[in-house]
Amino acid sequence: xxxxxxEIMKTNPTKHWALLCxxxxxNLRTIAQQVPVNMSWIPPGEFTMGNCMDTNEGSSIELPLxxxxxxxxxxxxxxxxxxxxxxxxVWAINHGYSFDNPGSWMINNSTxxxxxxxxxxxxxxxxxxxxxxxxxxxxxxxxxQKESRMPAYYTSATHSNIYRTGQxxxxxxxxxxxxxxRLPTEAEWEKAARGGTNGHRFPWSEGDTITHSQxxxxxxxxxxxxxxPTRGLNCVFGCNGGYSVPNTSPVGYFPANGYGLHDMxxxxxxxxWDLYGTYPDGPQNNPLGAVSGSxxxxxxxxxxxxxxxxVCRNSRRLPCDPIRVGFGSxxxxxxxxxxxxxxxxxxxxxxxxxxxTQEVYSCSVTKQPGKSKLVIGTHGWNPDITWLDNMIGxxxxxxxxxxxxxxxxxxxxxxxxxxxxxxxGGPQTALENGKQEGKILGDCIAxxxxxxxxxxxxxxxxxLIQATAERIRALSPNTKVYCVFLDPFVGFDYSxxxxxxxxxxxxxxxxxxxxxxxxxxxxxxxxxxxNAHNIDVTPLDPNKITTLKFHSxxxxxxxxxxxxxxxxxxxxxxxxxxxxxxxVTSDYEGFGFALSEDGNWPxxxxxxxxxxxxxxxxxxxxxxxxxxxQLTPATWNNTLIDFTQSPTVQSDTGTILKRSDSxxxxxxxxxxxxxxxxxxxxxxxxxxxxxxxxxxxGAQGLLTVVWDDQVIGSIDERIVSNNHxxxxxPNSIANSSHTLxxxxxxxxxxxxxxxxxxxxxxxxxxxxxxxxxxxxxxxNGVRIYQLTGEAGFEYNVQSxxxxxxxxxxxxxxxxxxxxxxxxxxSTNYPMRFYRAVAPY
Numbered sequence: 001x002x003x004x005x006x007e008i009m010k011t012n013p014t015k016h017w018a019l020l021c022x023x024x025x026x027n028l029r030t031i032a033q034q035v036p037v038n039m040s041w042i043p044p045g046e047f048t049m050g051n052c053m054d055t056n057e058g059s060s061i062e063l064p065l066x067x068x069x070x071x072x073x074x075x076x077x078x079x080x081x082x083x084x085x086x087x088x089x090v091w092a093i094n095h096g097y098s099f100d101n102p103g104s105w106m107i108n109n110s111t112x113x114x115x116x117x118x119x120x121x122x123x124x125x126x127x128x129x130x131x132x133x134x135x136x137x138x139x140x141x142x143x144x145q146k147e148s149r150m151p152a153y154y155t156s157a158t159h160s161n162i163y164r165t166g167q168x169x170x171x172x173x174x175x176x177x178x179x180x181x182r183l184p185t186e187a188e189w190e191k192a193a194r195g196g197t198n199g200h201r202f203p204w205s206e207g208d209t210i211t212h213s214q215x216x217x218x219x220x221x222x223x224x225x226x227x228x229p230t231r232g233l234n235c236v237f238g239c240n241g242g243y244s245v246p247n248t249s250p251v252g253y254f255p256a257n258g259y260g261l262h263d264m265x266x267x268x269x270x271x272x273w274d275l276y277g278t279y280p281d282g283p284q285n286n287p288l289g290a291v292s293g294s295x296x297x298x299x300x301x302x303x304x305x306x307x308x309x310x311v312c313r314n315s316r317r318l319p320c321d322p323i324r325v326g327f328g329s330x331x332x333x334x335x336x337x338x339x340x341x342x343x344x345x346x347x348x349x350x351x352x353x354x355x356x357t358q359e360v361y362s363c364s365v366t367k368q369p370g371k372s373k374l375v376i377g378t379h380g381w382n383p384d385i386t387w388l389d390n391m392i393g394x395x396x397x398x399x400x401x402x403x404x405x406x407x408x409x410x411x412x413x414x415x416x417x418x419x420x421x422x423x424x425g426g427p428q429t430a431l432e433n434g435k436q437e438g439k440i441l442g443d444c445i446a447x448x449x450x451x452x453x454x455x456x457x458x459x460x461x462x463x464l465i466q467a468t469a470e471r472i473r474a475l476s477p478n479t480k481v482y483c484v485f486l487d488p489f490v491g492f493d494y495s496x497x498x499x500x501x502x503x504x505x506x507x508x509x510x511x512x513x514x515x516x517x518x519x520x521x522x523x524x525x526x527x528x529x530x531n532a533h534n535i536d537v538t539p540l541d542p543n544k545i546t547t548l549k550f551h552s553x554x555x556x557x558x559x560x561x562x563x564x565x566x567x568x569x570x571x572x573x574x575x576x577x578x579x580x581x582x583x584v585t586s587d588y589e590g591f592g593f594a595l596s597e598d599g600n601w602p603x604x605x606x607x608x609x610x611x612x613x614x615x616x617x618x619x620x621x622x623x624x625x626x627x628x629x630q631l632t633p634a635t636w637n638n639t640l641i642d643f644t645q646s647p648t649v650q651s652d653t654g655t656i657l658k659r660s661d662s663x664x665x666x667x668x669x670x671x672x673x674x675x676x677x678x679x680x681x682x683x684x685x686x687x688x689x690x691x692x693x694x695x696x697x698g699a700q701g702l703l704t705v706v707w708d709d710q711v712i713g714s715i716d717e718r719i720v721s722n723n724h725x726x727x728x729x730p731n732s733i734a735n736s737s738h739t740l741x742x743x744x745x746x747x748x749x750x751x752x753x754x755x756x757x758x759x760x761x762x763x764x765x766x767x768x769x770x771x772x773x774x775x776x777x778x779x780n781g782v783r784i785y786q787l788t789g790e791a792g793f794e795y796n797v798q799s800x801x802x803x804x805x806x807x808x809x810x811x812x813x814x815x816x817x818x819x820x821x822x823x824x825x826s827t828n829y830p831m832r833f834y835r836a837v838a839p840y
Contacts, residue, residue, distance in 0.1 A: 039074040040192075040260040041348050046070075047191045048198045050279065051315040053208070057223075062315045067283040068187050071737060072345030075184060075192050078251035078262050079270065079338045083124035085131075085139070092142035098165045099135045101325055103128045104335075120335055122237075126248045127268045127338040133296045133322030134167045136183060136271050136339045143341070144180025150647055152182040167323065172288045175273075178344040178647045178677045178737060186274040186317070187287050188342060189299045193265075193314045195258030201225060201313050203257040203264040210312060212236070215266035216249040216303045217312050226309035233303065234266075246335035247303050265312035268338035269298040269320075276319035295319035302336035347649045349709030350675040350741040356704050356714065358747045361437075363444035364412060371408035373452040374445065376468070378412040380459025380489060381427040382419055385411075387572050394579045395593065412441060414464065425712045427460050427524075428492050428686070428728035434464035436719045442471025446479070454482045454596070458572055459525065462488030462500055469503040482596055483507040485532060486571040487525045489517070492686050492764045493726040494527060501531030501610065506596070508608070510571045511615070512538045516796055516837045517568050522633070522765055525568060528615055533608040537574045539619025540587055541566040550821040551629040551813035552791070563811050564622050565796070587619045629813045633792035636682040639761040641740070643676060650674045654744070662759040666744040668701060668752040673743035675706075683767035684732045687740070689759040691715055692722040693752070701752025706741035717752055724758075731767060766790050766838045772797075775820070782822045787836055791817045796837045799823055803833055812836075 046069045051062035085103045092099070104121035120130065131139075141151040141163055153163040157173035168174075175182065184192065193203045201208040202215075211228035212219060216237055219228040233239050238247035252262045274289025274297045289297070298320045301312035306327070310316065326334025365374070377392055379385050392411045399407045417433030420426055445453060445468065453472060455465040462485045469481045483504040488511070490496030501507030509532040517525040528534045538544060544566040577583050578592020608616075643658035650656055654672025657665040666672050678684070693701060701717035707729035715725065732738050740761075746752040770789025777784040787795055791814050798806040812819040826832050 044072040069285045074343040076340035079127035082121040082128045085128035088143045125250045130325045140181040149180035152179045181341040183273040184342045186272045217266035223309045270300045271339040272297040296322045347675045361440045367448040373407045374450045375409040376455045378457045378461040380461040381430040425728040431460040431463045435467045438464035438467025439719045442468040446472045446475035452480045456484035458486040460489045473503040480505045485509045497527045507532035509534045514568045530611045534615035536615045536617045541570045545808040552815040636763045639680040646676045648676045663757045668746035671745040675741040679737045683763040688726040692755045693717045695753045699750040699752040700747040704743040800833045
């Protein structure tokens with residue numbers, strides 16, 4: 001069968017991990033990438049940037065107000081102290097770095113300037129100062145390398161040379177924004193300063209005034225919002241004529257704002273990344289400042305003269321020459337330029353995930369005396385299992401009425417593994433869980449000595465009975481296995497098309513045409529199975545819907561063709577009918593449960609061959625359409641991850657080996673985990689990979705896969721040693737950044753080791769929102785509607801009169817982004833509701 005969509009293609013597998021001993025490891029290691037305890041996490045989201053108070057109290061460069069969306073980041077809770085500066089500075093000097101200023105020293109390092117010693121720090125717990133912008137940027141890189149993080153700043157857009165020396169004219173493209181320590185952008189600084197609130201003048205939300213109890217600044221009466229009872233410099237740290245300058249305060253001295261950040265107003269000015277420029281109009285996403293210019297931005301105000309309350313406001317901007325270390329005269333004004341750093345926050349959700357628990361499996365089938373043949377039925381994703389209980393009861397009645405006493409009938413219910421919300425992968429995760437459940441069930445059944453095993457499953461349950469059949473074939477090869485697939489979900493990588501039925505003595509696939517599960521373009525449940533006899537039972541459904549088919553057309557053409565569709569659940573009713581006899585006609589042609597209930601295996605093997613294409617149709621097929629429009633779904637390039645170059649964080653326990661070919665090897669500690677940042681020009685919603693556990697006997701590892709803050713799948717070493725997996729996660733738009741995490745836990749004292757290869761990310765199904773609209777045109781008494789959405793897909797339109805019961809009314813083939821259609825039954829109802837459904 002030809003699949004009309006791009007599969008997620010595998011790269012060449014790397015299964016012999018002995019080769020890893022020759023791999024060159026990262027020259028920039030990423031071990032023990034924990035967040036320092038003195039940083040606060042600033043969550044992702046939108047805030048209002050600019051002067052939100054009276055426009056007369058600020059300058060025009062603080063406007064216009066606009067909505068800014070920022071990704072998550074961490075920020076130092078305090079300004080960088082002299083102690084931390086010196087620690088990194090000494091390391092940097094010994095590792096190829098050079099600086100213009102050593103920090104907190106007299107200007108020009110003079111021993112006589114102002115008659116004091118070269119070091120002008122008030123103490124190691126005070127902020128470092130007298131440093132220019134280039135000093136700070138290089139220091140950030142040194143701090144990253146000292147902690148084995150990937151540096152953020154480079155000397156060119158190729159990111160080949162780490163910035164360590166000189167005064168390089170830096171551009172936005174020279175920065176790895178999701179790597180190590182760096183200066184905050186101006187937007188990041190202001191969002192952090194606002195502490196999680198909007199509409200306030202200062203970093204605190206308890207009023208819009210300022211006093212010396214809240215910040216180290218120069219108070220004066222001219223600002224009405226400066227209500228400090230003491231004026232001038234803050235005398236706690238030295239008034240005019242008091243202590244020797246600088247009159248800085250210890251870092252973290254004043255109360256923190258809503259994000260736990262201290263001294264966002266006053267003490268020392270703080271360097272930001274941005275080149276100075278006027279604010280653009282409109283909302284922005286992670287702005288990086290102007291793309292040209294010569295001045296960099298300072299924020300927050302300082303302790304000395306000219307730094308009154310007005311400059312301590314959240315929105316105040318101060319352009320400054322990046323080689324400056326201070327301002328004005330007298331010269332002690334120089335001692336007021338400091339900084340704090342940020343780290344990307346993409347890995348925070350992963351780092352905060354709770355430890356997984358090990359599943360407890362048990363054999364749910366106990367062989368009863370005198371029984372030799374077994375019937376197992378199971379459900380699929382998010383099931384209402386009433387049908388399963390009813391079907392098992394009907395099969396028991398059927399066998400009893402025919403005196404087939406050697407048959408035993410049992411349901412297999414795996415609700416925990418099947419009830420998966422869409423945000424955690426939905427049917428795809430349920431399918432992968434079903435594989436593991438099936439292996440456990442197969443081991444159980446194979447050990448009991450059955451002569452025949454008859455299994456049926458709906459939707460994602462197909463993966464469960466397939467895995468069960470594989471284990472029975474491997475452990476009990478003389479047992480005859482019969483698999484019935486009822487509208488089977490083959491997975492977003494279509495692997496079920498090639499695997500379902502391949503371990504059975506005979507298999508049959510009863511499927512329907514139901515657009516809501518993918519339709520013909522994305523045949524997730526109506527793909528023809530290679531190892532089963534394929535039967536289309538759509539025409540037999542007494543409640544089938546004959547819909548009109550429409551396609552995109554510049555002239556608004558309405559295609560004169562019908563298409564019969566039914567529901568994903570109709571194969572369940574079809575199969576039940578063959579057990580009870582209700583509604584069975586000659587069109588059933590003897591198919592269903594009765595086909596081989598007596599174990600007469602040779603009979604179906606002769607006339608019903610596996611892999612038949614086209615499928616056998618029961619009932620009257622649709623007429624051939626006069627004009628059949630072909631669709632070409634969007635295709636996306638595979639996104640591969642180079643773990644040696646992507647920003648990563650990892651545990652300081654266990655061992656991690658990384659390769660540039662999207663492969664890693666995890667050896668458990670307590671536990672071992674790796675998280676990386678994924679960015680792609682494509683939309684994304686699925687990940688596929690191969691695993692091979694290579695532990696010693698007795699290991700019990702659990703591999704957990706995480707996307708952002710959601711566990712999207714887990715793989716139990718007790719059940720499978722190697723396999724291919726595909727997990728789904730919520731649609732991620734193009735050019736967005738997300739966290740992919742892999743964690744290996746061991747539940748015994750035997751080390752668990754897993755190789756993960758061929759890691760590929762891609763998009764399956766519609767990647768963009770779509771909408772329905774009402775047109776003004778009326779044709780033959782009915783209103784014309786339009787669907788607007790991503791081209792290359794079939795959309796199913798449904799109608800309802802009560803918002804509870806929905807019926808299919810049209811199939812829309814979208815070739816150019818819009819399809820016009822009508823509802824031929826709309827004139828019969830005073831009110832109608834419509835919705836569109838598409839493969840996701």
